[in-house]
Amino acid sequence: MGSRSDNAPKTATSARADTQPTAQTETLHPRAQGLDLRADAEILDTLLDGQLRALEAVASARPSISAGAALLTNSLHNGGHLHYAAAGSSALMALADGAELPGTFGISADQISVHMAGGIPADGRMPGHTEDDTAAGARAAATVCANDVVIALSASGSTPFPLGFAQTAQAAGAKVIAVANNADTPLLNLADVAICLPTPAEVIAGSTRMGAGTAQKAALNMMSTLAGIRMGHVMDGMMVNLIADNAKLRQRAVRIVCTLTDQNAEDAAKALDQTGGAVKPAILLLQGAASPTAAETLLRHNKDNLRAALAQV
Known part of the structure; x- marks a missing residue:
């Protein structure tokens, strides 16, 4: 998926419907049967293969990653603010990207915010229910301005927290870049630039810290690095x-x-x-x-x- 067309829908539901077909990130991996019975080396080979195949999925998104980098460059060059909005593993990928930008490219830390459902953890506790709070996402976006750019992430493409954030930010005039691992999902459909990373089934079904997270981190690093290059840094x-x-x-x-x-x-x-x-x-x-x-x-x-x-x- 690339930039949103003029007739793309601008709204999204606040919760995922139970009638939706199973997302690709939730399906069973073809080599998962009996995984726990295998030798360590074979399990690790399967896990590594899953990571490599996830990275391969990033290649198809290069035009959208380029378009996202252009939005980042324009906003940051003109004094705008970069907001990341996500929950769970996706938010940790966002934090890893955003926290490195000042040290790598000299971008002011005052221009970067990471909005994580439930807040950024100081330990191993990462509550799951906070990702379902659309209203919290909307409240978190209250400071977003028209000159800003938002990167909203969700492996499923339908997580309520980043959806609520993206909708509110877009209503304020900000540009929204969406990153998701399932195609034709609410978050991608509302975005100004939609980055779909069609990663294959996770070796551990639904564990999006694995393949989906790897692809997200690669896409974020590529996009922010391209922006840093285009900004002359x-x-x-x-x-x-x-x-x-x-x-x-x-x-x-x-x-x-x-x-x-x-x-x-x-x-x-x-x-x-x-x-x-x-x-x-x-x-x-x-x-x-x-x-x-x-x-x-x-x-x-x-x-x-x-x-x-x-x-x-």
Whole structure:
């Protein structure tokens, strides 16, 4: 599924009907019979095969992932906020993606929120009933604005919490990207960009932390990484919007600056000292920018794109 067509339905039911056919994520795997009687190696081979086949399902969604990345890029570039909305395993995949964006791409943490049904757990307790609360999802979306973008996830495609969130956010004018593992489902049908990941039956029926979760994590990582690249935060495979605030990142920043300027580590470190650990302006300094302020001005005039700013030094 790609972008929602103009005549696609904009509403969805708040609960899953018992009369619906069994979702693909709930069906029995063809190799599941007698699974618990097999040797460890054979069980692990079956589990690994399930993961690999789940990843294969991501390939068909590449056009939709690209369209989703474009929405992310536009919103974040223009000061919008990125909201993830999900329950259970899908929410944990969302958390893993969103929490890494500031460190990887220098995107402000203030621009990212993860809304998980029942809240993000501090331990192993993850209540299941909270995913059925459509009203809670709607309440959680109360802060969403028209300039924002929402990534709503549900393996089944019909989980009430992200549905309620997505409906409320869309009514506020925000763009909605939906990620689900079952086709023609309410969440996908209401989305501006629908990412369907048609993963095969789970080796453990209904355990969507397995194949479905693996595919979701891959799709989220691909989409947010493409957005980071399009925002100008990656150059030649390096994270040039890195802010070095610990020893490991400091060493990485020095390596990046050295690689992209052909300068030695000592000069790279001095430039980073002048820019407060920010890699982009440090590179511009070493390539001829008159001062950190001048480097920042160059970046601002080029929408924070380092390659474009370097062409003007």
